[in-house]
Amino acid sequence: MARRYVAISGSPSATSRSALLADTLLDRLPDGCEGTHLRLSTLDPAALISADWRDPGIAAAVEAVSQAHGVILVTPVYKAAYSGVLKCFLDLLDQFAFAGKAVLPLATGGSLAHALAIDYGLRPVLQSMGARHVVQGVMVLSDHLETTPAGGLVINEQAERLLAPAMKHFLSAGSDDPALSLMGHPDPARLHPPAAPALKV
Numbered sequence: 001m002a003r004r005y006v007a008i009s010g011s012p013s014a015t016s017r018s019a020l021l022a023d024t025l026l027d028r029l030p031d032g033c034e035g036t037h038l039r040l041s042t043l044d045p046a047a048l049i050s051a052d053w054r055d056p057g058i059a060a061a062v063e064a065v066s067q068a069h070g071v072i073l074v075t076p077v078y079k080a081a082y083s084g085v086l087k088c089f090l091d092l093l094d095q096f097a098f099a100g101k102a103v104l105p106l107a108t109g110g111s112l113a114h115a116l117a118i119d120y121g122l123r124p125v126l127q128s129m130g131a132r133h134v135v136q137g138v139m140v141l142s143d144h145l146e147t148t149p150a151g152g153l154v155i156n157e158q159a160e161r162l163l164a165p166a167m168k169h170f171l172s173a174g175s176d177d178p179a180l181s182l183m184g185h186p187d188p189a190r191l192h193p194p195a196a197p198a199l200k201v
Helices: 018-026 045-049 057-066 084-092 114-126 157-173 177-181
Strands: 003-009 031-041 071-080 102-109 138-141 145-147 153-155
Touching: 003 057, 018 031, 018 071, 018 102, 018 114, 018 145, 018 153, 031 057, 045 057, 045 084, 057 084, 071 084, 071 114, 071 157, 102 114, 102 157, 114 138, 138 157, 153 157
Parallel strands: 003 031, 003 071, 071 102, 102 138
Antiparallel strands: 145 153
């Protein structure tokens, strides 16, 4: 069965760099993996705020999270906190909706000072929801993301140096390989170092 991953972009804007970043990372999933992008801005606002599980969009989003092996969260930072739209969505999920899943939290914003929004704001929520492994989050500066006229995204080298190992770590944490799944190491090759030479006696 193909491994399923879901990216949740928490920007209230219909067009946002956070959403484009989520699309870009889903495009980098290995062959044989399925990726779904949940753009929270497309959900019915009234249904989202009232946690109306009967709403078709809400029901489909909750089901996508339930079926996923791993979850990527991408949120803009507003007033030193992750977005209220994302908070509304997390609140309507089951208490342990992330049980058994690897979760990669990412944030976009204008300053590295906002990185605390991941560790002190978002990470405790994800852990309380039973995430098996919360990968070290990454703060991506808005200046490091450039939109193209065609609607794509260009990520500069500095941001790539942070995102590439984070994705590697995330995929390792959700691997079928027991060692990788437990360790979730950003460099899986280091889990199997060469054997030490035999001592001569």
